[in-house]
Amino acid sequence: MMDAVADVAAVRPPDLVGALARPVAVIDASMRCGDLDLQFRADPALACVAVVYLDGGIGLITRDRFGHLMSGPFGYGRALWEKTPAGRTADPAPMIVPEDAGVVDVCELVGRRDRIRRYDEVLVRRPDGRLGRVSAARLYEALADLMAHQAIRDPLTGLANRAHFLDRLDAACRGESHPGVAVVFVDLDRMKQVNDGLGHNVGDRLIVSTAHRLSAAARDGDLVARLGGDEFAVLSRLVTGGRRADLSAVALGERFRLAVATPDPGLPPGAHSLASVGVAVGAARADAQTLLSEADMAMYRAKQAGGDAVRIALDVGDQLDAHPGAGDAIVAAIERGELRLFYQPIIGVDDGRVRSVEALVRWQHPRHGLLAPDRFLPDVQRARLLPELDRWVLERMAADLAAWDAELGGQAPRYVNVNLTVETLRAADAAARILAPLRAASLSPARLRVELPESADLADFRDAIGQLHELRRQGTGIVLDDMGAGSATLRHLSVLPVTGLKIDRSFVAGMLDNRNDHAVIRLLADLGRSLAIDVTAEGVEGDEQLDRLRRLQVPFAQGYHLGLPAPADHLTALLRTGRPRGVARVPTPLR
Structure with a gap:
């Protein structure tokens, strides 16, 4: 299967801070600063500690700020502070968020903190009272991952969205060995009846179920996308070998027609739908928009034939002019x-x-x-x-x-x-x-x-x-x-x-x-x-x-x-x- 259509991982990055949190060391507020200093020295990876006060309050001591305190302006910090309870040096009001807080919301709170504390660790409280920690840098990395994921994914199904599908299709058509690029266009036959009779919530469940079944039917390297509404597409490669291209194209379409036709027991009665499928196979000079359009028209011919059918278009692009920007x-x-x-x-x-x-x-x-x-x-x-x-x-x-x-x-x-x-x-x-x-x-x-x-x-x-x-x-x-x-x-x-x-x-x-x-x-x-x-x-x-x-x-x-x-x-x-x-x-x- 060609690398040009290898899909990126569809797993959504974590959007709750609980998934990012790591264990945090917890000390009693009465611990002496000298003992805490030894603890920091013994563990170079220890970024911070949470401090528990007698009244149940929580404080935070970060490595950098504590190290600066203990060194002191003239090197006498340890002598001055080693017997002082560590609780006196802690930030008494660190940011503490529940583990089900959203990454986006917490990043917004971090961005509003004053500059001196903006990059302090954020403490995360588990339902059982245990504490975890997550760095501001890790939060922003997670936010960037979420933003990148959202830019290419359909929010309802998690499949590739239309823009990402067209980008990958365009790359596949422009590859050095692109003849045989195939687009499978899938359109549900009963979407309107499901929405009108059972409501749009059930319609959304049908869309999600269809996405799962199409993904399960896809081969390694295929890219499955939701183009919008009840329209889906699959980017694949048709390898004909010694067989006729038309039979291979029909077989590819049948794979996904049957995937949709298989009832999902998780859907309520009456929420099932069949699908009309169009398959377009590119020739040496196919372009992305034409290939998708031909697959769409083939799907429409299948729908006109009564639905639950496959129609194909072969050698798409043979009639096209050369790329307008080629050469000089x-x-x-x-x-x-x-x-x-x-x-x-x-x-x-x-x-x-x-x-x-x-x-x-x-x-x-x-x-x-x-x-x-x-x-x-x-x-x-x-x-x-x-x-x-x-x-x-x-x-x-x-x-x-x-x-x-x-x-x-x-x-x-x-x-x-x-x-x-x-x-x-x-x-x-x-x-x-x-x-x-x-x-x-x-x-x-x-x-x-x-x-x-x-x-x-x-x-x-x-x-x-x-x-x-x-x-x-x-x-x-x-x-x-x-x-x-x-x-x-x-x-x-x-x-x-x-x-x-x-x-x-x-x-x-x-x-x-x-x-x-x-x-x-x-x-x-x-x-x-x-x-x-x-x-x-x-x-x-x-x-x-x-x-x-x-x-x-x-x-x-x-x-x-x-x-x-x-x-x-x-x-x-x-x-x-x-x-x-x-x-x-x-x-x-x-x-």
């Missing part, structure tokens, strides 16, 4: 003037005024029409031409910003956010190259905000950290994009010279209904204020979300509700007013 086509596109730069406003949540705009590249292809970046960037990357594309974006952005300044004066955008690739940032003279177009247009480096790619981890930035610091010295902002989605974690904030972060749209989408999403946004807003960095919420789609962000004191927002990506000249009227209301909506609002 991007260079030719630049020379022919086919690239376009669109801009999406970023507003202040409190006053609704445009504070910045994000530059988004498009390709007006002569045959394929207006292309979003995901249609050509992978080919540009393979051709090692991403720095050339970044250079064009920076030059076009600088020209547009200078034109706005000349026409609008103080109403021109104060900043422009530009997404740059790791390949550009790794260059030894990256800072000079990035700022050259601004200097040529007589623009300050402070007008630029570089958005770091969300797909890159810290190892990818190892050779770029020096150049990022140089950009910061010149006044350029550094923004961590899609916080919680790709590889971006809280660790990035302590290693990279970040001046801003963007909260991934998945948290904004769920904030009104999902308690954890709401708490994550509140935590990141608090963290931004604490670290003095700008926080922007992405994917705002309605007034209710905007109102909630305002109450959570998230300072900036971006999304289709506030303005679609548009060419520079389309945004001039918006920039004159400074407000997104009434912005003209241009055709083809590609992300």
Whole structure:
């Protein structure tokens, strides 16, 4: 089975602090500091001890603070304190949480502590009264794991979500040996009847049951996803060997049709459903969207035939043109003037005024029409031409910003956010190259905000950290994009010279209904204020979300509700007013 479709572990990271807590040493408040000092010296791994007072109160002594006390300013600390009861040196009001407290909630409380105690251990109380401990660092690691998990998982079933499925399907289609990539599209036949007759709670139980049965039927390396509602998909590889491809495709579809058809005794009577299944098998030139669409249409043919059936589509992609960005086509596109730069406003949540705009590249292809970046960037990357594309974006952005300044004066955008690739940032003279177009247009480096790619981890930035610091010295902002989605974690904030972060749209989408999403946004807003960095919420789609962000004191927002990506000249009227209301909506609002 191909590595391109190997699924990540579906096990949800722990979301309660009890699962993170480790045993903590407990001492009596009357223990002398000299004896406790020996205890710390004997066990280098002892990070803290809990102190029990006569009245039942609990205190906390941390290794670092106690060691500083015992050393003293002139080396006489031990002589002064060794006979003193340890309880007098403890923090008498440490943070103590029940073991069923949520990781997100506790991280929020930790973020609100005063700086001197922010990274103290958190004590965890078990139901039987025993105490455990968990470090602030471990809590934030768990929070990062939860955020990463949520970005790719369906919250109801734990399966991969639609976005993650499409990412993996796209990677599989672009692999070196991708012919035979298969998509199985599964749609339940009786979902409406179950919801209408038994209620949506039972409908949710049917969805979860279907997810379990499809996962059990999947082979090693298959990726099972919930696309939405009662639609599921499986990413697999069809290995035909000496058999006919059509028989192999039907057999693959039958595996999952039978999995759904098998009754689940855990469901109430009448909650059972059969499924219509479509299977699409890619040829050498298949792309992800076409393959999924063909599987969907095959499923629809199965449903038209009465349901509980399998229909197939073979050799999907043979009729397609070559990838539009293959080879040096991007260079030719630049020379022919086919690239376009669109801009999406970023507003202040409190006053609704445009504070910045994000530059988004498009390709007006002569045959394929207006292309979003995901249609050509992978080919540009393979051709090692991403720095050339970044250079064009920076030059076009600088020209547009200078034109706005000349026409609008103080109403021109104060900043422009530009997404740059790791390949550009790794260059030894990256800072000079990035700022050259601004200097040529007589623009300050402070007008630029570089958005770091969300797909890159810290190892990818190892050779770029020096150049990022140089950009910061010149006044350029550094923004961590899609916080919680790709590889971006809280660790990035302590290693990279970040001046801003963007909260991934998945948290904004769920904030009104999902308690954890709401708490994550509140935590990141608090963290931004604490670290003095700008926080922007992405994917705002309605007034209710905007109102909630305002109450959570998230300072900036971006999304289709506030303005679609548009060419520079389309945004001039918006920039004159400074407000997104009434912005003209241009055709083809590609992300």
